[in-house]
Amino acid sequence: MQTERYEGDMLAARRLHVCTLAEAAERWGVRASTLRQWIKRGKLPQAFRVGGRLWLVP
DSSP, X not given: OHHHHHHHHHHHHHHTTOEEHHHHHHHHTXXXXXXXXXXXXXXXXXXXXXXXXXXXXX
């Protein structure tokens, strides 16, 4: 059931034109940990969590 929820969340994310932290990190040439720090510091206010663990970035 958890896998189905995750897959549904990812499909919704694709419709919203967002990417995971790993995808955003690759795109911007930084580490995912750097993006997590930016989120924590409020530098990416549009980032949001899905399912309690997965961060998505527009």
